[in-house]
Amino acid sequence: MVIINDILNCDIDLKNSYVAIGAFDGIHRGHRELIESAVARAKANNGKAVIFTFANHPLETIDIRKAPKLINSREEKVHILASLGVDYLIMQPFTKDFANMDPEYFVGHVLKNIMNTKEIFIGFNFSFGKGGKAKTEELKKFGEKYNVLVNVIEPVKINGEIVSSTIIRDRILKGNLEETNLFLGAPFLIIGEVIHGKKLGRVMGFPTANLKILNKIYPPFGIYGGKVLIEGEHSERSAVINIGKNPTLKPGEQSIEVHILDFNGDIYGKKIYVRLLKYMRNEKKFNSMEELKSTINGDVKNWREFLKEENNGFSS
Ligand SMILES: Cc1cc2nc3c(=O)[nH]c(=O)nc-3n(C[C@H](O)[C@H](O)[C@H](O)COP(=O)(O)O)c2cc1C
Ligand SMILES: Nc1ncnc2c1ncn2[C@@H]1O[C@H](COP(=O)(O)OP(=O)(O)O)[C@@H](O)[C@H]1O
Known part of the structure; x- marks a missing residue:
């Protein structure tokens, strides 16, 4: 997947593009359907699958007070999108100029002239151009004029609710990891570089x-069961994860701590890709390192047990 950082200043010659357009924070089930449609149509027509998204959330430019905290960092977004079979990823800076672009210019110049777009794929509630006033109907009108087919993807619903980045943010904050992952269509992902801590984990027998x-x-502070891929490796390992304030050994410091099961190695400076699969318990303050140690031991046992049962098909 090739990343394009500004389509208005780019010398890559895009030909025969099938373009999924959106902010795509979280890359949830609705986004996935839209992107998969673009990828499938590109394949069927020997074209290129392109994603047109933004380097920053549009609301950061339009109305900073309404800008949400994002579900994905830039790196996480790129990582997830790269797994969906896309050829080109446009990460357009959503500037004031871009926000004020005339909708017809967007279709006629950006999509048609620059990108050679054959078809676009947008969500049912898509709006664009100056003031966000142009909706799907207007886009279709310009599409006809410039010979760009506009595919509007119907809302994806789960348990009667329309999947959206907003409801996923709500579920994350409420600590409902099960619904978060269900709506995302994939486990909640955290990518980060391993940094140095207080070196107490190894003393305890649980390096993190x-x-x-x-x-x-x-998700809220707490202990989670998950999987982790270490940069340079090809398969995931099991892990128990503490997101929190580490009140027992290093009060006041917030971090994400990943103890990788059946692993021993120096991975400082490496990237790890952590997927949260299950919420296990609250983070607690213990009276001694011994108490903390035996509780973590129990977490590891519980997580192994859960994964074993899942493998045997006893649990979903
Ligand atoms: C699975 C797991 C659960 C943990 N639970 C708690 C907890 O409930 N309370 C707490 O104070 N520390 C908890 N910790 C410990 C801290 O997160 C951290 O690992 C420890 O302070 C060592 O820090 P260090 O990596 O900087 O050496 C837990 C660690 C792991 C791996
Ligand atoms: N099973 C493991 N899980 C996580 N990290 C491990 C493991 N085994 C070795 N390590 C290494 O040890 C480091 C963590 O040890 P720890 O004593 O907790 O130090 P720190 O406080 O710097 O995180 C990790 O960054 C990694 O390089």
């Missing part, structure tokens, strides 16, 4: 790869 907490949405 530490990640920085970034300015984005995380």
